[in-house]
Amino acid sequence: MQAAGKTKGAIIIGLLPAILIYSVFAILPIIQSFYYSVMEWNGFSDMSFVGLANFQALFQDTLFWNSVKNNIYVVLASVLGQVPIALFIALLLNRKLKGLKIFRTIGFLPVVLSTVVISLTWSLIYNSENGLINELLRALGLGGLAQNWLGDTNWSMIAVCVTVIWQFVGLYLIIFLAALQNVPEEVLEAAKIDGASEWTTTWKITVPMIWDTIIVAVILCIAGSLKTFDLIYVMTNGGPSHSTDVMALYMFNETFSQLQYGYGSAVSVVIFFFSLILIFIVTKLLGRKML
Amino acid sequence: MKKIGWLLASLLVLISLTACGGESDEASGSDVIELTVWNDWTEDRPENTVYKDMIKKFNEENEGIEVKIESIPHDQYETKLRTQAAGQQLPDMFRVWPGTRIAPLVEGNALLSLNEIVDEWEGKIPEGILKDYAIDGEHYAIPANISETSLIFYHKDALAKAGFDTFPATYEELKSLIEKLKEQNVTPIALGNKAIWPLQSVYISTIADRYTGSDFLENALNGEASFTDERFVKALSVIEELANMEAFNGDLNTIDEAQSRSEFVSGNTAMHFAGSWAIGPILDSVENQDAIGVAPFPSFEGGDGDPAKIAGVAGGGIALNSDLSGEKKEAAFTFLKYFYSDEMFQKLVKANIIVPADVEMDDSIPEVFQEANSFAQGGLAPVYDATLTPELTDIINNGLQSITLGEKTPEELAEEMEKESE
Known part of the structure; x- marks a missing residue:
């Protein structure tokens, strides 16, 4: 500790390049968004100050609330889908298993694939005329269950959520596996000697011991889902008729397709606070001091 | 330890500083003037190759x-x-579309007026077409082509099987053709509306013109006419009717325009x-060019527009x-x-x-092309997304999909469109 105190100056200088880059490319744009959000601006002409009119218009826009609703679906699908599934598989894989590496690699594969590849592949799988799912259903004589997965507004959001879950399960799988490997053998052995069943050991010992990791995973999950964009942009671009619109997509389309930079910035600011509040609530709910 | 810490820190700063400043000393010395042109010529088709x-x-x-050519896919x-x-941060030159699509760029003073050199094309390109790229008397680009947005391509043998020797001239006949095709289990029309513009740009531009006439759009935009006009609503109802009679492939909203084209080419529709x-x-992609026919949109009963026009x-x-x-x-x-010379044309x-x-x-020159070329002689009707504001285009695009x-x-x-245009 003492050494650290002496080289404080060096540490600061060492951090400076990173801080500088981070400020210019991350902090500054956020502050700029705040500034633009009270302006009316089409991106080319002069800005004019409009106060909170953008926010007023935003809160009255049903399309925005529609995108919030869809975004909450994505958050729920991620938190309730990705985390439990990943935890389940991680617990299964966390024993001396033949071919462990293969399973781990398979699980992690979707994370490595480019989102565009995933989106296009799943679009083909979901296609109503000759997609894999419908062909399979028809081959099994279940043609009646075949749906226009991405083209039907009742199914499109569900279809997108399934893909989102599939894409990121691997990421949390790896995080959980790493955490599980850090659970000390002695503790588990002690539990065994005391006669605890596998079930009790898992719930009373293993899960509590990696609880902090689970919280981090949930927060990563929420933050990731709130800014989800690329997958849906390629898969449906928010369609059909806005049924898969999420906040980031709504912001993008308002800003760049309709040239409302001020309004789009207002949307960004709202997303910013929305994420902040949600993550605050989650850390409170799940207990344990974070950060 | 302390010394090493300082050394490392200053080294880092030095590296990051030099990394940022490395670009300044290039581009001098050579006499070649470099011009970058942005375009959407990514698809491998004859036009782009030209x-x-x-x-x-x-x-x-x-x-x-x-x-220097920099190509970016059309949708982006x-x-x-x-x-x-x-x-x-625009490049030196970039491909643009006329009307409302260049208006914001002009307002933002991003474009250079070409009035100094526009005489070059006097007498070669009719003034009526040149003016598509002009705003307030200033020319900002020279047109290379005319894009007709509403043509109907069809397989001649598929129509013959359904009992039609020539393409239907009226909407009523077109509907009976669609019914006949469906009876034979043939998908009538290939449509790829994932990017949501085809129904508006291809379909409504001409269908609405048939009902309302060519002055309507301009009038509706400046408040002299209303989008709730019965004739315009009728035009929108055509889409509803076609969708309800299942004239399109089932995945119309999940495939894009190029995919639907290949569905047609492969004979699935x-x-x-x-x-x-x-x-x-x-x-380019069909086996027998003579088996493909092209037709203008049919006439619609009770429409005020000129049925010879094409958007x-x-x-x-x-x-x-x-x-x-x-x-x-x-x-x-x-x-x-x-570039814009007779040679290129x-x-x-x-x-x-x-x-x-x-x-x-x-x-x-193939017959299909000569025929399509002749449709322009009937006069051009305005294309919706080249005339509407971006907000209205977004509303009608999404609305048609809905x-x-x-x-x-x-x-x-x-009603939604009328509310926005007010």
């Missing part, structure tokens, strides 16, 4: 100037252009509604960055004069592109 070849030839013949092109324009941009790709707009213009000056500006002017016609200039056509899903009625969409 443009690229012209630039290649220009570079070979003009030693002092080097034109305009978004990128607008984003870069907002950041004032009898018809495909598209613009003149599809002529080349379709003729169309000038295109292929390249605008210059308003920052260009001196040598670079002269070089860009030289390039434009070279000739080549474009051979690539089945409808051009604004009067060029002769021989028998080597109509195909039964989530919105034509009346609701018309």
